[in-house]
Amino acid sequence: QVQLQESGPGLVKPSETLSLTCTVSTDSMSGFYWGWVRQSPDKRLEWIAYMYSSGYTNYNPSLKSRLTLELDTSKSQLSLSLTSVTAADTAVYFCARFLAAKGFDYWGQGTLVTVSS
Amino acid sequence: EIVLTQSPGTLSLSPGEGASLSCRAGQRGAGNSLAWYQQKPGQAPRLLIYAATNRATGIPDRFSGSGSGTDFTLTISRVEPGDVAVYYCHQYGSTPLTFGGGTKLEIK
Numbered sequence A: 001q002v003q004l005q006e007s008g009p010g011l012v013k014p015s016e017t018l019s020l021t022c023t024v025s026t027d028s029m030s031g032f033y034w035g036w037v038r039q040s041p042d043k044r045l046e047w048i049a050y051m052y053s054s055g056y057t058n059y060n061p062s063l064k065s066r067l068t069l070e071l072d073t074s075k076s077q078l079s080l081s082l083t084s085v086t087a088a089d090t091a092v093y094f095c096a097r098f099l100a101a102k103g104f105d106y107w108g109q110g111t112l113v114t115v116s117s
Numbered sequence B: 001e002i003v004l005t006q007s008p009g010t011l012s013l014s015p016g017e018g019a020s021l022s023c024r025a026g027q028r029g030a031g032n033s034l035a036w037y038q039q040k041p042g043q044a045p046r047l048l049i050y051a052a053t054n055r056a057t058g059i060p061d062r063f064s065g066s067g068s069g070t071d072f073t074l075t076i077s078r079v080e081p082g083d084v085a086v087y088y089c090h091q092y093g094s095t096p097l098t099f100g101g102g103t104k105l106e107i108k
Helices: none
Strands: A003-007 A018-025 A033-039 A045-052 A057-059 A067-072 A077-082 A091-099 A103-107 A111-115 B004-007 B010-013 B019-025 B034-039 B046-050 B063-068 B071-076 B085-091 B103-107
Touching: A003 A091, A003 A103, A018 A033, A018 A091, A018 A111, A033 A077, A033 A103, A045 A067, A045 A077, A045 A091, A057 A067, A077 A091, A103 B034, A103 B046, B004 B085, B010 B019, B019 B034, B019 B085, B019 B103, B034 B063, B046 B063, B071 B085
Parallel strands: B010 B103
Antiparallel strands: A003 A018, A018 A077, A033 A045, A033 A091, A045 A057, A067 A077, A091 A103, A091 A111, B004 B019, B019 B071, B034 B046, B034 B085, B063 B071, B085 B103
16 A cells, blocks of 8 residues: 655745655655646646656646656655745645556645745 | 546436546547546545546446547446545546546535
8 A cells, every 4th residue: 555645834925935745655666656736726636747766757838847856765755846836826735656557546635735925 | 738628517416326427538649548536525536447447446336437539438326425526537648647627426
């Protein structure tokens, strides 16, 4: 069983950087893709990015210029940084495991991030 | 970008009735890389169906997926009170990955 847990500040000021960490309970993160999905207050889901254990990364073009993903397999952690945030970045952020043949099969519980001054 | 349109927006059924949820892709390109998720209030989405027709581990056979190309359907036979949720389709065959807007299932 794979378990994922997101952590990070719940409140970020406009124009600042949103930073989140996902800690994964698994024998190994190697050989899998790990990614982020967010859900806006109107409940729409938006794919953010995913990263393979080798370092290959695929970003949503709409966010790519502001995004950085990092993977630390020794700590079993995936991190996300989103710069220059606005109110439109307010959402619940989920980390999840991505399988090319199945989609997202394991999800964290999600963490709410509000962008407000 | 492949836009996914789900219908109906809300489905209200009595226990024991069957549910048919539609997901239409705006263009081909995802192949059959189409998944369905169930999201209950306050929870993360749960994978129900992948590759259009395959049930994920532990999913009851009341849930089934069908379709190909641009038209896909999630069928729930004999709905139960525990099926109250929002159901999302998701294409993962073409980047950017995209999700439908969801269908809310209510039980009368």
